[in-house]
Amino acid sequence: MAARRVRKGSKRRGKANLTPVFIGIGVILVLALIMSSGILKRGGSARDAEPTPNFRIADYRRDGSRFASSGNSYVFEGRIESIETIGTNRIISISLPDHQNTQERLPLLVPGNAHLRVNLTRGDRFLFETTCTTGKTDEGKQVKGVLVVKNVQTR
Amino acid sequence: MKVFFLLPLVLALLPGYSSAQMPSESSSTPTGFDASGSSVKPQQQDPAHQGETPNPQLFGMELPLLDPSTDTVKYNGGMFDVGNNAAVRARFEKYLQQVPDDSTEAKRYQALIKSILKETQKAGRDKNYAVGGSVLIRVGMALYKADKYPGDGGQSGTLASAIVSALDSQRQMLQRIRENQEMEKEMRKLLTEADHWQNENNRRPSGGNSKDGKGGERSGGPGTNLLRIARDVKQSAKLEGSQAANEAANQAAILSSKINYQSVLVSMLMARRFDHVVIGARTYRHVFREGDTKLDLSEDSKAYQLFSGGIGLPPTVNTLDTLASNARRDVDQAIQSVHGMLARNKLGEATQGLIQAVAIGEFMQSVATFPVEARQRIARYWTLRKRALTALNARDYATVEEVAAKMKEMDVDFDDSMLLSYTTGKKRQSDLAIRNARKALQAGKEEEFNKYIQEAGVIWPRNPNLDKGAEMIAKYDEGDSIKEEFQNLYKGGEFRKIARERERFKIVAIDPELAKQYEESITFVMKMDGMLQQIKSVADQDTTMGPCMAYEKMIEWQKEDPRYADDKEMMLAQKDFESRAHDFVQALRDADICEQRAEYGSALSCYYRAQCIYPQSDLAKQGAKRMMNVIVSATYE
Numbered sequence: 001m002a003a004r005r006v007r008k009g010s011k012r013r014g015k016a017n018l019t020p021v022f023i024g025i026g027v028i029l030v031l032a033l034i035m036s037s038g039i040l041k042r043g044g045s046a047r048d049a050e051p052t053p054n055f056r057i058a059d060y061r062r063d064g065s066r067f068a069s070s071g072n073s074y075v076f077e078g079r080i081e082s083i084e085t086i087g088t089n090r091i092i093s094i095s096l097p098d099h100q101n102t103q104e105r106l107p108l109l110v111p112g113n114a115h116l117r118v119n120l121t122r123g124d125r126f127l128f129e130t131t132c133t134t135g136k137t138d139e140g141k142q143v144k145g146v147l148v149v150k151n152v153q154t155r
Numbered sequence: 156m157k158v159f160f161l162l163p164l165v166l167a168l169l170p171g172y173s174s175a176q177m178p179s180e181s182s183s184t185p186t187g188f189d190a191s192g193s194s195v196k197p198q199q200q201d202p203a204h205q206g207e208t209p210n211p212q213l214f215g216m217e218l219p220l221l222d223p224s225t226d227t228v229k230y231n232g233g234m235f236d237v238g239n240n241a242a243v244r245a246r247f248e249k250y251l252q253q254v255p256d257d258s259t260e261a262k263r264y265q266a267l268i269k270s271i272l273k274e275t276q277k278a279g280r281d282k283n284y285a286v287g288g289s290v291l292i293r294v295g296m297a298l299y300k301a302d303k304y305p306g307d308g309g310q311s312g313t314l315a316s317a318i319v320s321a322l323d324s325q326r327q328m329l330q331r332i333r334e335n336q337e338m339e340k341e342m343r344k345l346l347t348e349a350d351h352w353q354n355e356n357n358r359r360p361s362g363g364n365s366k367d368g369k370g371g372e373r374s375g376g377p378g379t380n381l382l383r384i385a386r387d388v389k390q391s392a393k394l395e396g397s398q399a400a401n402e403a404a405n406q407a408a409i410l411s412s413k414i415n416y417q418s419v420l421v422s423m424l425m426a427r428r429f430d431h432v433v434i435g436a437r438t439y440r441h442v443f444r445e446g447d448t449k450l451d452l453s454e455d456s457k458a459y460q461l462f463s464g465g466i467g468l469p470p471t472v473n474t475l476d477t478l479a480s481n482a483r484r485d486v487d488q489a490i491q492s493v494h495g496m497l498a499r500n501k502l503g504e505a506t507q508g509l510i511q512a513v514a515i516g517e518f519m520q521s522v523a524t525f526p527v528e529a530r531q532r533i534a535r536y537w538t539l540r541k542r543a544l545t546a547l548n549a550r551d552y553a554t555v556e557e558v559a560a561k562m563k564e565m566d567v568d569f570d571d572s573m574l575l576s577y578t579t580g581k582k583r584q585s586d587l588a589i590r591n592a593r594k595a596l597q598a599g600k601e602e603e604f605n606k607y608i609q610e611a612g613v614i615w616p617r618n619p620n621l622d623k624g625a626e627m628i629a630k631y632d633e634g635d636s637i638k639e640e641f642q643n644l645y646k647g648g649e650f651r652k653i654a655r656e657r658e659r660f661k662i663v664a665i666d667p668e669l670a671k672q673y674e675e676s677i678t679f680v681m682k683m684d685g686m687l688q689q690i691k692s693v694a695d696q697d698t699t700m701g702p703c704m705a706y707e708k709m710i711e712w713q714k715e716d717p718r719y720a721d722d723k724e725m726m727l728a729q730k731d732f733e734s735r736a737h738d739f740v741q742a743l744r745d746a747d748i749c750e751q752r753a754e755y756g757s758a759l760s761c762y763y764r765a766q767c768i769y770p771q772s773d774l775a776k777q778g779a780k781r782m783m784n785v786i787v788s789a790t791y792e
Binding site: 057060061062063064065084086087089091093102103104105106107109111132133134135136137138141142143144145146147148 | 738745749752753754755756757759760761763764766767768782783784785786787788789790791792
């Protein structure tokens with residue numbers, strides 16, 4: 001499955017001197033887009049989120065901080081292998097379907113304040129929109145490279 | 156008369172011998188063993204005389220009495236083992252080494268002595284046998300002939316000279332007697348003549364005038380005969396005086412001659428020349444014919460004490476004859492008995508018999524001609540016996556037993572039970588002392604250890620176990636350096652080296668504190684080895700999870716007791732498990748690295764990976780839990 005990296009706020013703009021054929025095609029595409037958007041909304045999923053391509057858990061294991069550059073978001077499609085609830089927070093481990101090595105797990109923090117519209121259950125596959133970020137404990141200790149779930153979509 | 160063996164060993168052996176009493180080693184240790192293996196203890200000294208210097212004068216001038224039941228000689232109240240007496244032993248050994256003289260001269264000599272004995276015996280028995288001259292001439296000539304044989308030792312010549320000397324003396328006596336007889340005749344003649352002149356004087360008238368005038372001229376008158384008478388009387392008195400002097404000289408000569416002769420006989424008896432004593436005693440009556448055979452011995456003389464103290468018989472020439480004859484008979488019987496016992500392989504009894512025969516009658520023909528083969532057999536047995544005695548005195552009990560076994564092989568009747576009981580007892584005593592020494596050493600009691608080792612050495616100096624004691628001592632001496640080495644190893648956690656050389660380090664157990672450490676080291680290594688064996692076995696059974704489990708166990712143990720990490724065997728095993736559970740170990744290590752870099756998400760991912768490889772991993776589970784707690788405790792932008 002191909003994954004594409006998507007940047008927020010980037011949209012194609014049409015050219016002013018479009019011919020009628022192109023206008024027609026554009027209309028059709030717009031209509032198709034509107035239609036597909038309506039279908040996604042019906043199933044409770046985000047149509048605009050795509051899994052981040054070329055993400056390797058092994059790379060994350062070796063150097064998690066590298067992924068924590070400010071503003072870096074990652075979308076993963078994966079199956080929940082375990083869920084650990086600590087207080088109001090949850091930590092889930094997911095396996096990515098494109099990983100041949102079945103012994104790789106990616107830990108994601110699902111904060112208690114995250115408003116998810118889906119019910120996370122073990123064994124189900126979801127699309128996780130995450131941000132790799134650095135936190136700080138009350139003692140001032142840094143916690144680098146934690147993938148915090150922002151949104152989850154069913155797949 | 157059943158004799159008390161006359162041991163004129165007596166004087167002949169050692170004139171100056173003193174203190175021949177057996178040396179007493181201790182009251183419990185026998186001084187020696189006789190041929191049968193029985194121990195012979197020296198007689199306890201009378202407590203009343205303990206302060207006095209014992210000087211029993213074994214070959215002195217008192218007759219020793221042999222007790223055949225114990226083979227001991229009673230002498231001056233002391234008991235002596237004939238076989239164990241140094242002087243007798245030396246004499247006997249010399250005798251055993253001598254080769255009997257079988258030469259023609261020797262045989263001729265023996266025949267000669269035998270013929271002289273026969274001659275004297277015949278002369279003594281036969282009442283009609285001519286007493287005197289002819290017998291003495293034959294005996295004297297034969298003795299001078301025998302004197303030429305070197306083995307005679309000049310005894311025959313001495314006896315012959317004594318006889319000749321006595322005869323010379325008697326010839327002089329006869330001469331003096333004859334002179335006296337001549338003088339007697341002369342005296343009678345003189346007295347007769349004096350009587351005649353006296354009668355003549357009496358016949359003449361007083362005044363002295365004769366008619367013819369011749370008488371007065373012949374006799375010189377009435378006083379003339381008186382002078383003649385006086386001369387005869389004087390001459391007679393002179394002769395009488397000479398006669399008396401001759402008689403006195405004869406008495407002195409006879410006494411001197413007897414004393415001389417008797418002295419020769421007594422000295423020969425002392426020298427155990429019994430043949431010559433018999434010859435001399437029997438020719439005595441031919442030399443001195445007056446029938447008096449009493450020995451003229453001073454009561455103070457040692458020779459007199461020899462008779463009075465030993466046998467209670469009056470000192471006469473006949474007594475000498477009896478003593479010498481009995482000794483000859485006893486020695487001959489002893490030699491016969493020795494031959495019989497040798498034929499029956501009873502070497503112990505044969506040796507004892509021969510030693511007695513030699514001690515009493517060394518110069519007897521039966522002893523002197525004892526066959527060389529028989530001597531060699533007895534010499535071999537004697538050498539063993541001597542070795543046994545030497546070994547026993549040296550307390551070398553192993554050698555004693557070895558020699559006793561050989562003696563038993565040689566002598567069917569040899570009873571070694573008492574000997575072996577004695578040696579076994581002593582050996583056990585010594586071993587027990589060594590055991591006590593070992594215990595004392597283990598308890599760290601050095602003084603007791605020394606005491607017991609010394610005791611063991613005194614009881615049985617050649618105890619092979621004493622070498623172990625010596626090793627113990629050496630170990631004890633080097634104990635300080637070992638102790639230091641042990642302490643360094645213990646501090647350095649090198650328990651395995653301690654365990655490997657546990658025997659060498661055992662010595663440190665003397666110190667109670669080190670003993671605990673020693674015990675702890677050994678126990679620790681044993682426990683560790685047991686654990687290693689167990690996890691190796693599990694790792695071998697399950698090649699996928701097994702090494703992971705083994706590695707994790709080892710890490711757990713090291714956390715429980717850091718000393719495990721320093722053990723080389725543990726380290727080797729750990730390396731092995733690490734290579735066999737590489738991914739699992741790597742995941743845990745990566746987790747650790749990430750944790751140190753505060754990359755808790757990555758660390759958690761590593762733990763997840765470890766859990767995927769080995770789901771039962773406690774380390775991974777605990778690590779994941781720890782990471783999760785940190786992650787959730789943080790605040791994110």
